[in-house]
Amino acid sequence: MNINLISDTVTKPTLAMLDAMMTAEVGDDVFKADPTVNALEDKVAKMFGKEAALFFPSGTMANQTGIKLHTQPGDQLICDQYAHVYNYEGGGVSFNSGVSCKLINGHRGMITAKQVEAAINPPDFYHSPLTSLVCVENTTNKGGGACWDIEELRRIKTVCVNNNLAYHLDGARLWNAIVEKKESLFEYGELFDTISVCLSKGLGCPVGSVLVGTEEMMSKALRIRKIFGGGMRQAGFLAAAGIYALDHHIERLAFDHLKAREIGEVLKKLNCIKNVEPIETNIIIFEIDEQAMSGASFVQKLKENNVHIIDMGQGKLRIVTHMDYTSDMHNRFMEILKGL
Secondary structure: OOEEOOOOOOOOOOHHHHHHHHOOOOOOHHHOOOHHHHHHHHHHHHHHOOOEEEEEOOHHHHHHHHHHHHOOOOOEEEEEOOOHHHHOOOOHHHHHHOOEEEEEOOEOOEOOHHHHHHHOOOOOOOOOOOEEEEEEEOOEOOOOOEOOOHHHHHHHHHHHHHOOOEEEEEEOOHHHHHHHHOOOHHHHHHHOOEEEEEOOOOOOOOOOEEEEEOHHHHHHHHHHHHHOOOOOOOOHHHHHHHHHHHHHOOOOHHHHHHHHHHHHHHHHOOOOEEEEOOOOOOEEEEEEOOOOOOHHHHHHHHHHOOEEOEEEEOOEEEEEOOOOOOHHHHHHHHHHHHOO
16 A cells, blocks of 8 residues: 655546546637636636636746736745745746745744734835735645634735735645635635635646636736746646536545644654644644654655655655545554554
């Protein structure tokens, strides 16, 4: 039994999802003539109460497009030091948009409205970059799947409005947050100028993310996507997977969260574990006691038992539960952990 807990991106489409993909009506999406892509975009836009949406091959491209929409070269965006747009998008903020990042030392990838306000450069002080955008991430990847307090997000929105700043949400795993916090996507649609959501994290799709915003923004985003090389032809086969996932795979995320918490309880009892960060959703980040065992040794011991996880460096390891992680796998993994 091979147990892959590297990420929730390792999943394969279910048979029902494959059937939806193979029977999809398709066209050429570069000409906006793929009916299934159009249906997915319309569906996601309506879920957030937004005017329009645009389908992307990756979450990174969707985020980078959102950033380019709201900034000019030489501008600066504000984000947490753990932000995906800063750490894991290949330096695209600077390369694609010519923008720098003002990093804030938040808590588990989450910042406060007061911190945002303090980080804004005076708009009339031309020696410093012009602050034009605030980016937040929910749930936080490097922060261990932490969920934001929506009231703090509202307070940041007020700061953005008062200072004429755009507000972008990297909602790659927003589905996990709304399931855990029992929130509405409409609430997020009201707060943010643009939101990116991932269909291949947690929801089981093979490919795809969606960016939502106003009609005008998505018209501009279409041109940016073209520049980035993100135009796809008969993309309806992929969009059909997204439609199926949105209809069938959101509520089941609660099972991934439950399994993650159960894994965390076992990890806490191991002598070689120094710390397990709070577990809210499907991501578990924990620290190894390097005096008892190195992180590399821990990963190797699991690998010898056909279990695969990620070493994040500096003694921190990551486990991510997902829909292909079955109950049998879960029971087997718990046995392996207890035997370490």
